[in-house]
Amino acid sequence: AQSVTQLDSHVSVSEGTPVLLRCNYSSSYSPSLFWYVQHPNKGLQLLLKYTSAATLVKGINGFEAEFKKSETSFHLTKPSAHMSDAAEYFCVSSLGTGRRALTFGSGTRLQVQP
């Protein structure tokens, strides 16, 4: 069985300051991991993905995430927050078996203060 835990339900930062959204995964073996973003009343957009090729993954809009197997973590970071980054972020995993199901974290709502 696999699970994904997002450690913060809400994160608030000031514009121009760093962003850190935390995610831990639990799996019997290494899953594929993703971060998705959902802006209000929009669909989910893939930010980045980890599939064992490199532990530091760069995504769109300046986001990146580092896979740390020893800590079973996949935290999302961005050096400088922008107002347009305000959204809900989901950490997601997939074992790639059967129906290729995704396991979603509960989400982190990012607020960016001016």
Place this chain on the structure above:
Amino acid sequence: NAGVTQTPKFRVLKTGQSMTLLCAQDMNHEYMYWYRQDPGMGLRLIHYSVGEGTTAKGEVPDGYNVSRLKKQNFLLGLESAAPSQTSVYFCASSSGQPGGYEQYFGPGTRLTVT
């Protein structure tokens, strides 16, 4: 390249009415999915398909039917709508190949059943 599209974007139904939601993808993906998203409950998988002509039940299939007559299309039907089916519905697709387990989501359909 439009990705994943959904029609309609909004719909209001009366209890007992029927409707069909259409999902189309132009990425030649084998796997397609229907989810519903409700406040506090995240995304829940309704039905999915691993290829043209195949469908299978997800976590919350009751009250819904699906069909995948063409590879690029995945239809979700509500035969007799109930207020409990008020939700936002998302379609997604995936290649399902190693290194490509991520799913690409459509913009969503907001359905209200009165």
